[in-house]
Amino acid sequence: MSFRGRLGVISWICLEVTYDKKLLSQVIPVLLILDGFPPVWLGMDFGGQGMSDFGTTAMVRTDLTGRIYHEGEVLPPQAAEIQPVAPGVPAAGIPLDRFHPDDPLFDTAQEALGYKRAARSPATKRAYASDFRLFAAWCGQAGLGSLPATISTIGLYMTELATAGAKVSTISRKLAAISFRHKEEKLPSPCSMKADRELAQVYAGIRKTTGIKQAGKAAVTLKLIRRMVDITEGGPLTASRDRALILIGFAGGLRRSELAGIRFEHLQWHSSGSGITITLPKSKTDQEGRGREVEIVRGSQPESTSLAECTCPVRALDQWLRQAGIDSGPVFRKVNRGENVQKTALNPASVAWILKRALGRAGVRDLDRYGAHSLRAGFATTAFDNGVPEFKIRQQTGHKTSRMLEKYIRSEQKARREAASSLGL
Numbered sequence: 001m002s003f004r005g006r007l008g009v010i011s012w013i014c015l016e017v018t019y020d021k022k023l024l025s026q027v028i029p030v031l032l033i034l035d036g037f038p039p040v041w042l043g044m045d046f047g048g049q050g051m052s053d054f055g056t057t058a059m060v061r062t063d064l065t066g067r068i069y070h071e072g073e074v075l076p077p078q079a080a081e082i083q084p085v086a087p088g089v090p091a092a093g094i095p096l097d098r099f100h101p102d103d104p105l106f107d108t109a110q111e112a113l114g115y116k117r118a119a120r121s122p123a124t125k126r127a128y129a130s131d132f133r134l135f136a137a138w139c140g141q142a143g144l145g146s147l148p149a150t151i152s153t154i155g156l157y158m159t160e161l162a163t164a165g166a167k168v169s170t171i172s173r174k175l176a177a178i179s180f181r182h183k184e185e186k187l188p189s190p191c192s193m194k195a196d197r198e199l200a201q202v203y204a205g206i207r208k209t210t211g212i213k214q215a216g217k218a219a220v221t222l223k224l225i226r227r228m229v230d231i232t233e234g235g236p237l238t239a240s241r242d243r244a245l246i247l248i249g250f251a252g253g254l255r256r257s258e259l260a261g262i263r264f265e266h267l268q269w270h271s272s273g274s275g276i277t278i279t280l281p282k283s284k285t286d287q288e289g290r291g292r293e294v295e296i297v298r299g300s301q302p303e304s305t306s307l308a309e310c311t312c313p314v315r316a317l318d319q320w321l322r323q324a325g326i327d328s329g330p331v332f333r334k335v336n337r338g339e340n341v342q343k344t345a346l347n348p349a350s351v352a353w354i355l356k357r358a359l360g361r362a363g364v365r366d367l368d369r370y371g372a373h374s375l376r377a378g379f380a381t382t383a384f385d386n387g388v389p390e391f392k393i394r395q396q397t398g399h400k401t402s403r404m405l406e407k408y409i410r411s412e413q414k415a416r417r418e419a420a421s422s423l424g425l
Contacts (some may be wrong), residue, residue: 095186123257131177148182149190155202162206171206218369219377220359225250226311227362235339237323240307242354244320245332246375247313249351252278252294253379253397256351256372262331264321274298275314280398292398348372 096116099109120128132146135157139146144153154175161171179189193200220228229243249259258280268277275297299312310316317331324333330345346354352372359370376397383393 127173128177128180131174132181135174135178147185148187149178151190151196151199154178154190155199158202158206162210168207168210171203217371217373217377219381220250220370220374221378222311222382224359224362224364225378226309228358229311229316230309230362235335237339237341238335240316240320240323241332241335242358243307243310244313244316245346245351245354246358247311247316248278248296249355249372249375250379251296251313253376253383253393254294255376256348259332259351260330260346260348264326264328264331267331276317294396 096109096113099106103109135149136146138157138160139149139153142156144150144156146153158171158175161174166174175191179191182189182191191199193203225246228246245259248254248262249256252258261280262278266279266281268279270276275295278294278296280292280294296313296317298314299310301310301312303315305312307316307319321327321331324341326333326341329343332346332351334342334344334346334350336342355372355374356367356370359367364370380393380397383396384390
């Protein structure tokens, strides 16, 4: 073995295995003398220990990444040099969307841009775009700049929104949209409360004056559900779809986007006939696609119960799939006026409209109190009133904390009344 090979092996043993620097400092001079190899000083100082005791240093070299290799170790092949896109501007320092097609990192930059776009859901992007358009229109009418916007402009816009009756949650979302657009344009956000104390005080005053409690949609009760599924208007396919949609949404505590996104491939029918497991590959709070399973249990009504009175979600869904001839693709689909089932899935907004139409048929007058979340709130409230522990309710709804679940349980007033009535006054 050559001198460099022996030196590399001994260096690796001393530093990597025993990490005995002093031993290495003693071995290297001996090898140098025996092989007649002139000493080479590469300036590797160990801070006064080991090597420096003998007036020598370790024979090492490094690659482009700064990793240290001992002299006997084989270096990896050098990476292809990345040419700068402009004099003095390294390729790794430019924005992802400005890489030239001839750049060796162009394809990687395009993939990175794709991941960047996937960081936020399409619904969030649409909401942000809509909010910023409204902000830009307001700025145009007021003679103010919207991009970039100043901190004082944001303070005036928040005040305008609050005066018009906007909720704190709405104002917060609009600020997030403005901040997002500025960051997309590589501009500093004018909405940072930490950067400007006056802006933070205006926002705090709005929160204190208007309050931050969110008024959630009213929960549908089981009694109301029974009236909603007694559908006699419209064609048989429309009635069958609406009945299955309402019962699956209520039994699963599902969001409207989750209902609209269910596919036949997501359904797993239990061999015992006791129910269905629905796999939700992605949801509002699961943008990374970890997935969640929702259990739909067969109802307790006899099989002889007519469909107009049936509240069994399993039976209702089976009836809809059979009538519509669905064996793949979206489960809840559009049905045109001619009672023809379309191939496209329902829009999430249509779920809220279908629910309100059913509520109107059930005799509900104040429809503004209800929305698509009424099914989800109805499940949480009914389960809570029936004594189901909160952690089990969260397993079905996908809420990560009890605090978030509390926003959907509409039994707070009942609980307060029971507490107050127990005083014995």
